[in-house]
Amino acid sequence: MKRNSRLSLALHTLSHMAGDPDRMRTSADIADHAGTNPVVVRRVLGKLRKAGLLYSEKGHSGGWRLAKTADSITLADVYLALDERLVSGSSDVEPSLCSVEFGLQTRVAEILEDIEHSLVDRLRHTTIADVHPETCRYCNP
Amino acid sequence: MKRNSRLSLALHTLSHMAGDPDRMRTSADIADHAGTNPVVVRRVLGKLRKAGLLYSEKGHSGGWRLAKTADSITLADVYLALDERLVSGSSDVEPSLCSVEFGLQTRVAEILEDIEHSLVDRLRHTTIADVHPETCRYCNP
DNA sequence: AGATCATGTAACTTACGCGGTTACTAGACG
DNA sequence: CGTCTAGTAACCGCGTAAGTTACATGATCT
Numbered sequence: 001m002k003r004n005s006r007l008s009l010a011l012h013t014l015s016h017m018a019g020d021p022d023r024m025r026t027s028a029d030i031a032d033h034a035g036t037n038p039v040v041v042r043r044v045l046g047k048l049r050k051a052g053l054l055y056s057e058k059g060h061s062g063g064w065r066l067a068k069t070a071d072s073i074t075l076a077d078v079y080l081a082l083d084e085r086l087v088s089g090s091s092d093v094e095p096s097l098c099s100v101e102f103g104l105q106t107r108v109a110e111i112l113e114d115i116e117h118s119l120v121d122r123l124r125h126t127t128i129a130d131v132h133p134e135t136c137r138y139c140n141p
Numbered sequence: 142m143k144r145n146s147r148l149s150l151a152l153h154t155l156s157h158m159a160g161d162p163d164r165m166r167t168s169a170d171i172a173d174h175a176g177t178n179p180v181v182v183r184r185v186l187g188k189l190r191k192a193g194l195l196y197s198e199k200g201h202s203g204g205w206r207l208a209k210t211a212d213s214i215t216l217a218d219v220y221l222a223l224d225e226r227l228v229s230g231s232s233d234v235e236p237s238l239c240s241v242e243f244g245l246q247t248r249v250a251e252i253l254e255d256i257e258h259s260l261v262d263r264l265r266h267t268t269i270a271d272v273h274p275e276t277c278r279y280c281n282p
Numbered sequence: 283a284g285a286t287c288a289t290g291t292a293a294c295t296t297a298c299g300c301g302g303t304t305a306c307t308a309g310a311c312g
Numbered sequence: 313c314g315t316c317t318a319g320t321a322a323c324c325g326c327g328t329a330a331g332t333t334a335c336a337t338g339a340t341c342t
Contacts, residue, residue, distance in 0.1 A: 005330075008242075011249065015241045026288065037331055042289065059339025062288040075249070086253075087228055087260070100156045101149075104272055108152070108216070111267075112227075115260045119228070122252050131245055146301075167317070178302055183318065200310025203317040286341080295332070303324075310317080 004086070006044050009034050010078050013045065014053070014128045018070035024063035044082070051081035071129035076120045078128075087119060088112035145227075147185050150175050151219050154186065155194070155269045159211035165204035185223070192222035212270035217261045219269075228260060229253035 013030050017023075027038040027045070034041070045064055048054040055067040066073070079086075088109065154171050158164075168179040168186070175182070186205055189195040196208040207214070220227075229250065 007249075008246070011245050012242050015245055019241075028288090038289095039291085039332070040330065042291090043330095046290075056289065057339075058287085058289045058337075060287050060341060062339070064289090075252075087256070100160075101153050104152050104156055105149070107267065107272055108148070111216075111260070111263050115228070115256060115263065118259055119252070119256045122256065126248065126252075131248055169317090179318095180303070180320085181301060183320085184301095187319075197318060198310080199308075199316085199318045201312065201316050203310070205318090284342090286339100288337100288339080290337075291335085293332100293334085295330100297330080298328090299326105301324105301326085304322085306319100306321080308317100308319075310315100312313105312315080 004084075005036075006082050007079065007084055009036065009041065009044050010048060010082060011075065011128075011131070013041070013064075014048070014066070014070075014073065014078065015131055017064070017066050018128050021066050021070065024057070024061060024065050026063040030064070047081050047083075048078065051077065053077060053081060069129070071127045073128045074124045075126045075128075075131070076123035079120065079123050085116065087116040145225075146177075147223050148220065148225055150177065150182065150185050151189060151223060152216065152269075152272070154182070154205075155189070155207070155211075155214065155219065156272055158205075158207050159269050162207050162211065165198070165202060165206050167204040171205070188224070189219065189222050192218065194218060194222060210270070212268045214269045215265045216267045216269075216272070217264035220261065220264050226257065228257040 012034055013025075016033070017025065027041040030045075031038045031041045045054055045056070049056050049064075049067075052067055053073055054064055056062070056064050153175055154166075157174070158166065168182040171186075172179040172182045186195055186197070190197050190205075190208075193208055194214055195205055197203070197205045
């Protein structure tokens with residue numbers, strides 16, 4: 001896979017689910033689609049489940065499906081559920097630095113924090129329903 | 142050190158240089174200040190040199206100093222010189238994916254690209270001179 | 283009840299990036 | 313020429329994250 005794989009995997013899966021919301025999909029099926037591993041899928045989707053975006057069930061007819069309608073799930077919901085923090089991750093300013101360094105870190109951290117908020121705001125304006133316009137011939141031939 | 146260490150190191154060093162622009166500093170001195178290694182310093186500052194922000198000289202009285210005035214170097218100059226791409230790093234959209242995945246990647250990549258530009262715009266409004274207001278008792282006791 | 287299928291995790295392996303380190307070459311200056 | 317510096321290549325060590333194996337838990341079917 002590639003960078004930001006968790007977010008990619010999450011969005012890809014949710015987007016496909018939006019096209020057929022009642023169908024239960026197993027982590028094995030999803031993993032095949034995404035070219036990854038069932039355990040990895042369960043790890044990522046587990047976070048979405050804790051955030052209330054997905055519903056999962058064990059047993060014979062078990063698997064995963066959306067817990068909400070696709071148009072009520074924004075990209076920001078997914079992003080935040082995964083604790084991604086693409087921009088300002090771990091911007092904790094070290095306390096015992098020289099004043100020059102401290103001022104710098106504070107200034108940069110402020111800017112990054114603002115940008116992080118801008119990103120979430122932007123993501124909040126797109127829903128899963130917006131992003132899956134057509135069916136996929138590759139995944140559903 | 143910590144995350145974003147290259148950017149931190151670069152800004153910290155430039156900021157100190159702004160306080161005494163004519164003084165030549167060796168990579169060993171800078172490394173001592175920053176708590177890192179001379180080779181690491183030369184790696185990072187080398188990129189700033191290629192971007193025209195720093196000047197370096199070999200030999201007895203050699204070392205590093207600013208190549209421009211501190212108020213003509215913006216945080217964006219430093220950020221771009223380092224090829225950091227904090228936000229939209231490697232947002233190359235894979236070509237042979239299913240249409241759902243392709244649409245998603247494109248949409249997310251657009252947003253991240255926009256945010257990346259916002260970040261650079263923000264960084265462009267602060268110069269090295271802005272950010273080093275006082276002297277540092279820790280580094281210059 | 284027992285078999286089977288799925289999630290839910292823990293534990294380990296592998297891959298990769300990056301800072302740190304060593305060792306060397308290339309100039310500059312005394 | 314000797315010494316000091318940058319400039320670089322090559323390697324080590326560590327942390328992170330994906331991939332993998334293994335197993336426990338629970339739901340469903342026969």
